[in-house]
Amino acid sequence: MEDTIPAGYQVMIVDDDAHIRIAVMETLKDEHIPVIAAESGYECIHHLKAGFRGVILLDLMMPKLDGWDTITEIIKNDLFHDIIILMLTARLVPDQKMISVQEYVFDYLVKPFEQEHLAEKVRFALDFLEP
Template sequence: MGRVLVVDDDEVIRQLIAVNLTLEGFDVYTAFDGQDCLDRVREVDPDVITLDVMMPRLDGWETATKLRTDPRTTHVKVVLITARAQEDDKRRGLGIGVDSYLTKPFDPAELIQVVRDLAVAAKSGSRSPEI
């Protein structure tokens, strides 16, 4: 189905996302913050990254920006999953170039569908659906 790197500093949320995606057939890897994500991304080579925004060391905004500006990771699809639900936050995500934006609490079925669609897009090399 595809490889997903789940990044969240909250262990419960990280495991919830990982279990749901594993049950759907994804190969799932985890990271506890943005810096850990950047350290692991090249070894994992994910199709999709689910990325929390508010994290220690390196937040999701900075992590997404680094992923988008590094030629080795620009192809990876990024889903921001955050409690930050303001339109300004969504516009900021679009400006960075994230592929999708989900707010917490999220519907696990919606998350699975978004990740599935992005994984398919990643495999086909096509553009992502709009946020």
């Protein structure tokens, strides 16, 4: 299955909850999708500056820099290249902060998620990235 993923692309799970990071990494590894983890928005930005390309699964509620602020920082630092952002959140209805960055949010997944559903969403997003 790994050969169906565009070369050089991977997935980054950004979540301050270690249990979620581990669950997502195991789910995607089972699907042969390469994945790395970041425990904060700052670490996500660091990976982007280091050249990460692919799909970012971004938790909404994180201390200091939340999901929306992380997106704002990505845009401000001109790092929105070859990435797709999927929000991963426990909130059924996002707050108003989403309005200003909504065009950068490709999809919105509510926790808890089913393994199959997550993998399908990630594969669909990866497919949108140019090879």
